[in-house]
Amino acid sequence: MNEFSLKDGKIRGGLFSAIGASLKYVVVPIIIFTVITGVLSAVNEFNENLGLKMVNDMRNMALMLGLPIVFLSFFRGYYPKGSYSRLTFAIATTIMICVWIWFVMQGGKFQLSASRADLNMDLSGLVLLFVIAAAIGGLYFVAELFSYRKEYLARKVTPVGSPTEQSVIEPPKKDEPQTEQIPSQDPPKME
16 A cells, blocks of 8 residues: 555546645745835935845845745645655645745845945744744644645545445435236226
């Protein structure tokens, strides 16, 4: 019984999971960073490059680390609940999400510099809280494994549509003698 068999999964579940991850970790962040870049470009006077490099680095990191998340999310959604294969890809996805948060947010250390002043912010504690929250969110898939494991194993032993499962769902019909009604030869009576 190989739980990593490609025959076990459903492409539809994998596609929904991958599309959701691509929106969450690639498309929306790139749109946000592009808008921020446009605003900073409009605000910058005298070609000072205030924060543009930092925002561009964040956008590039979101794209580079977001694509592996989309790939792993496909397989997380592809495999059925209660299988070790789903848990494996869910843990790998959670690890990549934690890495994504840390590197896209640059570890919480932001530096804006202009010709006249520098602004340094250290929000690493806040970013670390987001990483911990993402890791705790990954525990959902561990609980899911324990919740759905018996159901998954029952499906593996008795595939859907097999005669054994149908007999459990529908008890065999008893042969009951049926009485046939013989039409009478008497004409119908009118009152």
